[in-house]
Amino acid sequence: MPSRRRTALALGSAVAAIALLAAPISATAEPSPYTTGADGAGDPYFPLAGNGGTDVLHYDLDLDYTPAPPDPAPIEGHLDGVATIDLVPTQNLSRFNLDLRGLTATVVTVSGKPATFTQTDNELAITPTKKLKAGKKTQVVVTYGGTTTRPTDIEGALYGWVTTRDGAMVVNEPEGSGTWFPVNDHPTDKATYSFEITVPEGLVAVANGLPSDPATTVDGKSTWYWDAPDPMAAYLATASVGDYVVDEYVAENGTPIFDAVDPARLGAPSEDLALTSDMLVFFESLYGPYPFNSYGAIVDDDSVGYALETQTRSFFSRTASEGTVAHELAHQWMGNHVSPHRWADIWLNEGWATYSTWMWTEHRGGDTAQVSFADYLTIPADDPEWDLAIADPGPLGLFANPVYDRGAATLHALRVKIGDEEFFELAQTWVERFGGGTASTADFIALSEEVSGQDLEAFFDAWIYTPEKPVSW
Template sequence: MSTRRRVRSGALAFALALLVAGCTGDGSGGVKGTPGAAGLRDPYFPKLGNGGYDVGHYALTLAYDPATGRLDGRAEITAKATQDLSAFNLDLAGLTVSEATVDGAPAAVNRAGNELTLRPREDIDDGAEFRAVVTYGGVPQTLTDADGSKEGWLKTADGALALGQPTGSMAWFPGNHHPADKAAYDITVTVPAGVRALSNGVLTSEKKTADGHTTSVWHTAEPMAGYLATLAIGRYDTSTATALGKVPVLTAADPTVAPQSAALRARLPEILEWETENFGPYPFAAAGAIVERPGDVGYALETQTRPVFPLSSFDTPTLVHELAHQWYGDSVSPASWKDIWLNESFATYAEWLYAEDFENTPAQKSFEKAFADEDAWAFPPADPPAAEDLFGTPVYQRGAMVLHKVRQAVGDDAFYEILAGWPAKHRYGNATTEDFTAYVESVAGEDLQELWDVWLYGDEKPARP
């Protein structure tokens, strides 16, 4: 997570390989559909995500009333079947479904915990595109993660904040919420007079209705994992700029923290310029940041195109970290939550590189500091023991140490080729740890198994850096 620093800031194939297999005979030589899997067997969240289909687009139409805390929503999900489907699941926590249709026809609805099962009137053929529409509402839940952090729908003093890493996006809309299934988004939000609704991507429309409400439409064309979707509702001071000659930048801050955050928010285009020089072309059509009061959220998160920060974490290293995630984690996303170190190692190493370039602190010095931190050696970064460890110190600091050892092994020229080449190779997709190690070795032209064994997978701290 990005910087939940409370210790702490080829993939579709992975998902599809875990689906319930094919079709069964109907006794007459034909076939009939079978239900899609109720989960993708992620090592830490086996019920997260759903099998049998691949989402291409979410159109969310939402209305929120801060006074009552009620959210009313309509989710239109356009997907492609990856098997003959008799039924399929969506992840949804808490909210009540009033109606569901598939391709315009009513669908049977069943709930079991966070699993919402839709059974269409007719089976869906393998390879067919279909459209599911779910109408729902209620007071969204705040979820408590295994490590004690809060996610999902966070009530704030003047509105709400939706954050979804690792599972909280299901608290405010139904969908396929495993990061292996990424999609484009259009999010339309209506809120009462006096507050605004901010989300990912480009603001395409913002209009006041006859009764004084405001309806905003946000468009994200590039594929996005559900956990990176955000919705911020409240009073905000906003600023606009342009980065990289063409990318619109929108930053927003709660009025109580706007003055303190203004100077750093204004530096966002400059930091993006530096990151583009190191990491390759910026992958999205928009950029920005949202800064909240510390009491509204306890950590920063790399929500796509518009990271979220509490004022207490809004500093230069954390901004560098969360913006680096736009390449590492957002554009190229983990194939499973076991691969989260790929996100956090690169974002942490971006901090080290920034300090090297602008603060006269060589990356080697940052490496030595991380090496001396005993918390960094609690477990291998590529193998967190449990869900509560996904955002632990080894994922960040030892993960960055892995990258530094790669840099030492291959030299700066090859290393900087890796920095830009890795997100280019998997742009808008997903990747595994095995994909990464194979890619590094292909660029380096050598076997680095000893490095992986010691630094990435090893249980013991080496005798010296």
């Protein structure tokens, strides 16, 4: 409130004083400091992905799932969930959003009190009974559920909670987490997770991290408990369900391994997965200590050609070849521990993972990274491979081949330019400095110049910003 003029009271006029005190305050009062959180995190590729005004600390997901019935019934399951979300407002909030689609919220509480809410295709807008003050931790509980199907991403590929006859394939990149729980679905808001997943007896529910308690079975239903205490981007969360065969062991570097493999895929994929222990040791020599509490794989038989670096538990559909196993494991450092600040930065994920596979192949006695680089440069300059500026591939170009292979070639060219010592110092410093959070292409360029002492503007302009084949750098 603006201060009243002391001179008015000094006049001794009761009328004047009363008139002053009775003056309407609406014209002079400060506007309310409480505002509505944005319905997106500000990523131009996916404007409604994530939300503004909140920092989620932890998701506790209590899920009860029934898979699709046998053929020829529709491939539809049913999921009921209770999401308990610990968050801190980053601004004074009168309302805030979470991402949720395809499932219906039925009850929402904020700080233990019923909240009003509305739901559109992608957004669950929540108005708490009492406005939220910035910096004051609160708990949001959302009860929700509905029919699950087989959602697809912007390119038409299966993602999110993908219903199957024997369970669910749960893979979210880039913004599919909202198909199975209310979430701030952008990498810039990492959180820890815990899971309690109830499924029909005989099925296995596999999530991130390690089992927090042994599975229990009551009245024909089994409940699986998982704890993921390391900060994780929502697109890397999973709760896959299937009739998996489980293999648990400890890798050579001391990392607990939990593999869950569809019985139909127990041949060659398991042989390649057996290299995980050696790969962990190799990648630690390049990038530093493995950053999470566990690792492992989910190999499912219900889809074709899909692999994802799900944090601590990479997902493979139908096959887990040696090169793909190496690629997804390397992502645990490059993409999971250090995640993209915006989706335009995805070349840092895929370029590093692909280059890691080149280096693993060399380590195993195959083609050297230099040979792989030289082979890539044999692609003619007029080939469409060179038409994409990988530092800004667009939402439909996130998984285009150049993001992977040109990204890897960029890193090898950088290694040659600045030297091995500086290159691997750059790799480890990248992980140390940005691990647990996100980083951008601009951050990578700045760190490359810091470590090497070189001006690399022309180099990165040629390799990641110019949509043509580099000829000099």
